[in-house]
Amino acid sequence: MKQILIPTDFSLNAWQAVCYAQELFKDQECVFHLLNTYTPAIVSSRFMAQHRDEKQHQKGSSNYSEAGLKELVERIQRNGPNPKHYFETYSSFSLLTDEVNNFVEHENIDLIIMGSKGMTDGNHIYMGKNTVRLIKTIKNCPLLAVPRDIDFFQPNEISFSTDFNMFYTHSELEPLIEMAQTFNATIRIVHIQDRIKPLTEIQRFNLGMLRKYLNEIEHYVHTVSEVKSISNTLLAFNKELDIHLLAMLNYRNSYVDSITQEPIVNKKTFEAQVPLMVIPEMSILYKNPKKKNQKDIMTKQHVN
Known part of the structure; x- marks a missing residue:
């Protein structure tokens, strides 16, 4: 069964990547790992009161992340469920590049699929900063970047x-x-x-x-x-x-x-x-045995 990782920031381009992934592998059994990461707002002061504000922000971000993933799965199901597809959602207090690398290492991911641009990327660029960062840092898993507003065509x-x-x-x-x-x-x-x-x-x-x-x-x-x-x-x-x-x-x-x-x-x-598929140098020569991530900060849901 294919293991597909889909990082999402709940943007329109991220939704396009989900739809593309489902259509691309519609005839194959797959587990789609939907990942959203969040980080605290940057604060410059060292006072404890502002540190408490940061914790409040983290809690709010966690709630937003988990609610967004739940809504995403519900939207997928409304869009037309596929009995061959399974979905697991992950909300993580982490940097995206760190968490994706962790996933690739521990979950035996076959392919990363994501939007070519995110929520905070301007319309005048053709590839967003998070996509570029992952392309430059992922060492042992191919990545497929899906542009916004494209019609699906089987890659003949x-x-x-x-x-x-x-x-x-x-x-x-x-x-x-x-x-x-x-x-x-x-x-x-x-x-x-x-x-x-x-x-x-x-x-x-x-x-x-x-x-x-x-x-x-x-x-x-x-x-x-x-x-x-x-x-x-x-x-x-x-x-x-x-x-x-x-x-x-x-x-x-x-x-x-x-x-x-x-x-x-x-x-x-x-x-x-x-869509652009980037294959890292020496990408498939090494893969760890599948094992679950034990990080306490991550929450996971499984949806059939």
């Missing part, structure tokens, strides 16, 4: 962007291979260059190994020229070939690095983005 066409400078192991590519096999998808390997030039010997070797790993999956290699930025180039490619999912491996100086470090861009440029 998946683009995988690479510069061929990195040697990929079969374990690292497993999430991509599994997604393609599940949906009988074609993989479009996209190599972006600022100017067209022959591949180096190392790049040719890495391409050969990549094609060997994807041998049983229909795949094609596309070399495209960079237009303004990597993000713009990928957007144009995805639109032209009607791509339903963009996948990347995250390592130092990768395309993921380029996208998450690009200057803030115009909203309209990215409003049609497809």
Whole structure:
């Protein structure tokens, strides 16, 4: 049974991620772990009275978090229950990155799915700060970022962007291979260059190994020229070939690095983005045995 973690801040984009996750895995048995984290307001004074105010805020945040998760599950059930899907809710007084890493370690999570932007992110950015932080910190679990206001399409066409400078192991590519096999998808390997030039010997070797790993999956290699930025180039490619999912491996100086470090861009440029699956380097080589988190500060509910 798949274990899917969905962090939520109860925003519209977070709800979109829940709907996308349910539709993506509608034919598979899954446990969806719905996680909301909260932290106290930052106070500058050291006086005890204000410390008590902080505790009051924590209690209020806890109540808000748990009520929000309960309402989220009720909304899911109203939207149409799936007998193959189970939901567990978690309310945690913690930083999001810390709690997600803890979940991945202790709950044997297969995939993280979340909105590409959160409640506090402006409309003029294409990827929110929490999503970027998780992309940069999660080391052993793929993450799927779902844009707001997109219609669901089964990922029959998946683009995988690479510069061929990195040697990929079969374990690292497993999430991509599994997604393609599940949906009988074609993989479009996209190599972006600022100017067209022959591949180096190392790049040719890495391409050969990549094609060997994807041998049983229909795949094609596309070399495209960079237009303004990597993000713009990928957007144009995805639109032209009607791509339903963009996948990347995250390592130092990768395309993921380029996208998450690009200057803030115009909203309209990215409003049609497809979901982005980021696979950490060496992601699937290590997974701990499943065991429950014993943190006292976390509350959990289970819903069928």
